[in-house]
Amino acid sequence: MGGIDPALLIAALLTASVPILLASVGELVVERSGVLNLGVEGMMIIGAICGFITAVETGSPLAGFLGGAAGGAVLSLLFAVLVLVMQANQVASGLALTLFGLGLSSLIGQNYVGIKPPLTGAVPFGPLADIPFFGKVFFSHDLLVYLSVVLVAAVWAFLKFTRGGLILRAVGESHEAAHALGYKVLRIRLMAIAFGGAMAGLGGAYLSLVRVPQWVDGITAGAGWIALAIVVFASWQPWRALLGAWLFGGISVLQLNLQVAEVGIPVEYLSMSPYLITIVVLVIMSSGKGRASFAAPACLGQNFHAAR
Amino acid sequence: MIRRTLLASAAIGLSMLAGGMAMAQDKTKACFVYVGPIGDLGWSYQHHQGALAVQEKYGDKVEVQWQESVPEGADAERVLTQMALGGCDIIFTTSFGYMDATNAVAKKFPNVKFEHATGFKRESPNVAIYNARFYEGRAIQGHIAGKMTKTNKIGYIGSFPIPEVIMGINSYYLHAKKANPNVELSVVWAFTWFDPAKEADAAKALIDQGVDVIAAHTDSTAPLAEAAKTEGKVIGFGQASDMADYKPSPRVSSIIDNWAPYYVARVGQVLDGSWTSTDTWAGIKDGEVEIGEITEAVPADVKAEAEALRDSIAAGTYHPFTGPIKKQDGSDWLAEGATAPDGDLLGMNFYVEGITGEIPK
Incomplete structure (x- = not known):
């Protein structure tokens, strides 16, 4: 393992997992409200290009992240209109959203190919960043790395401790009952979808502004699908989604580093390890006691109409 | 009545189809x-x-x-x-x-x-x-890499272990070694042609372990973008296209597929x-492989050597795979002065002597 510096490795892991972490936490909230949005990939890439354009035009990466989140949210509203108002099939609408997002991003990104965005600096922690090992691991990142963890904590606290979270979960478990109690099912779902879109957009913007720093067509290259899978394997629990994203991001980075260090494990096994290990770990965690509480929201994928 | 309408519309459809084909x-x-x-x-x-x-x-x-x-x-x-x-x-x-x-x-x-x-x-x-x-272009990149590396560690981001890529790795390594006998090559396989985030991660893994010249055999500019973050410490090459946006550094030259x-x-x-x-x-001779401008980030003497190498390949006086070359396991491949037959290159499934990694099967 000679050449691998653990501090650099952990630092790389934290950055590498931000896009899928943000997208999966957003999708988790959407699915908890009973809506299955398969358009994560499309919202991510729209976020990537909207964020990129905003950052380039304003010169501010921060504005770029906001632009990315806004772009993802706007696209998700299209999905919301289809499934909430028109009662369209959620799976088909989600897939359509992905295709639409990929095509649209390529169209609006045409004039932004080959441009370099303003650089996103690390948060200045002053002397903290000079602490050996911990400085590099914990205090050398940009704002979004910290924000992503804070958002996971916020989503967890919201779902577990607040009245709003309880209502959201109720809508996802039984929209009929929630409706009977007087909650506005469609309005709550609309907000959840928009939140999911904003998070996916933010994750996409992170890709085009920090991780790759440039715009190329198809930049997400399937990250949205990974995020969707993590939500399921994390059994709709925010902290597990964090674990899943870090596992996936971490092992992706680790396997590349192991290749460079030539540790003698065949490359084929290293390459498949992120997918394999993430799934195995999360499945084992969800198969223990109290399995019922980790089941999918009962109304996941079902449309709701008050007149029915 | 209905049948007649059906027939009529079918006839119209057919004639339109025929018209369409004629057009x-x-x-x-x-x-x-x-x-x-x-x-x-x-x-x-x-x-x-x-x-x-x-x-x-x-x-x-x-x-x-x-x-x-x-x-x-x-x-x-x-x-x-x-x-x-x-x-x-x-x-x-x-x-x-x-x-x-x-x-x-x-x-x-x-x-x-x-x-x-x-x-x-x-x-x-x-x-x-x-x-x-492409291996002709890789020879020139290898030469620049061998001369430019300060850590004596150079890297190559491979896509899939197919002859075209292995050929490129071997040519890159042979010419880097010729320019700098202390050079070590690390190969990372991305198992994709196009995934900017993964290509960037692969470049980062190489950089984190001390590699300072990176050649990529994947399709996007992400490895160059990653190298650009190091403020001139790490250089790379344009792959397939000139990638001139990253001139003069990290992109110090390129292979252009014409x-x-x-x-x-x-x-x-x-x-x-x-x-x-x-x-x-x-290849280079026919203008199908072009070598993009070698920028001022490369010292003039190295640039002149690289251009001489390019010209000798174009003139047909030099073949990038000229013996003596041994395979990685130490067995003989090319005898002194022999050049590689095309058949050997197109089916290449071995590293040359000196490369330490293994080719995925």
């Missing part, structure tokens, strides 16, 4: 299948430049059609079938992984001509293959009926 036959249709998006600024972008050159050259006589981001495998077969049914006269399939799909579809459409890039199978007389001698002359010639042969199944492998 389609006025123009020769040249179709292109790309593995990535045109906007990758690398491999697929360069193929598309070739397609545009065809359109420009023949104007109204030719209709150019293309499809981007076609996955290798079953999807490729569907796309090819659709193109063949849609009236394409010649179809260029521009990635190694389309090899079996191209040959399978070609058997079903003997009147459509197929051109497969970088492969080696021609199972029916309507399939031609073409390739470029497919346009080949595409223009082949479509021309379809137009005048002289097309036959051929196997073309052109």
Whole structure:
């Protein structure tokens, strides 16, 4: 393992997992409200290009992240209109959203190919960043790395401790009952979808502004699908989604580093390890006691109409 | 009554179909299948430049059609079938992984001509293959890498372990070693042609472990973007396309795939009926592989050496694989003064002596 510096490795892991972490936490909230949005990939890439354009035009990466989140949210509203108002099939609408997002991003990104965005600096922690090992691991990142963890904590606290979270979960478990109690099912779902879109957009913007720093067509290259899978394997629990994203991001980075260090494990096994290990770990965690509480929201994928 | 209406509309439909076919036959249709998006600024972008050159050259006589981001495998077969049914006269399939799909579809459409890039199978007389001698360009990159590295560690981001890529790695390493005997090569396999985030991660893994010259065999500019974050400590090369946005550093030179002359010639042969199944492998000499400008980040003497190397390859006086060269396991490959036969190169599945990693099977 000679050449691998653990501090650099952990630092790389934290950055590498931000896009899928943000997208999966957003999708988790959407699915908890009973809506299955398969358009994560499309919202991510729209976020990537909207964020990129905003950052380039304003010169501010921060504005770029906001632009990315806004772009993802706007696209998700299209999905919301289809499934909430028109009662369209959620799976088909989600897939359509992905295709639409990929095509649209390529169209609006045409004039932004080959441009370099303003650089996103690390948060200045002053002397903290000079602490050996911990400085590099914990205090050398940009704002979004910290924000992503804070958002996971916020989503967890919201779902577990607040009245709003309880209502959201109720809508996802039984929209009929929630409706009977007087909650506005469609309005709550609309907000959840928009939140999911904003998070996916933010994750996409992170890709085009920090991780790759440039715009190329198809930049997400399937990250949205990974995020969707993590939500399921994390059994709709925010902290597990964090674990899943870090596992996936971490092992992706680790396997590349192991290749460079030539540790003698065949490359084929290293390459498949992120997918394999993430799934195995999360499945084992969800198969223990109290399995019922980790089941999918009962109304996941079902449309709701008050007149029915 | 209903039956009569049905028959009438069927007749109208048929005549329209026939009319449509007649119209389609006025123009020769040249179709292109790309593995990535045109906007990758690398491999697929360069193929598309070739397609545009065809359109420009023949104007109204030719209709150019293309499809981007076609996955290798079953999807490729569907796309090819659709193109063949849609009236394409010649179809260029521009990635190694389309090899079996191209040959399978070609058997079903003997009147459509197929051109497969970088492969080696021609199972029916309507399939031609073409390739470029990228390894010639890799020799020049290797020389620059050997001279420029300060850590004596150089890196290569491989896509898939296929002969085309292994050839590039060997050529890069041999010439780096010649320029700097202390050089060590690390190879990272990304197992993708196009995934900017993963390509960036691979470059980062190399940089984190002390590599300071990176050559990429994937399709996007992401490795250069990653190298750019190091503020000049790490350099790299444009791959497939010039990638001039990263001049003068980290991009210090590049390999440019210039497919346009080949595409223009082949479509021309379809137009005048002289097309036959051929196997073309052109290099620097033919202008199919171009070496992008070597920037001022490279010292003048190294630049002059690299250009001399390029010119000797172009003149045919030097072959990048000239013996004595041993295989990684120490067995002999090329004797003193012998040059590699094309057959050996096209089926290359071994590293040369001195490379420490293993090729994935």
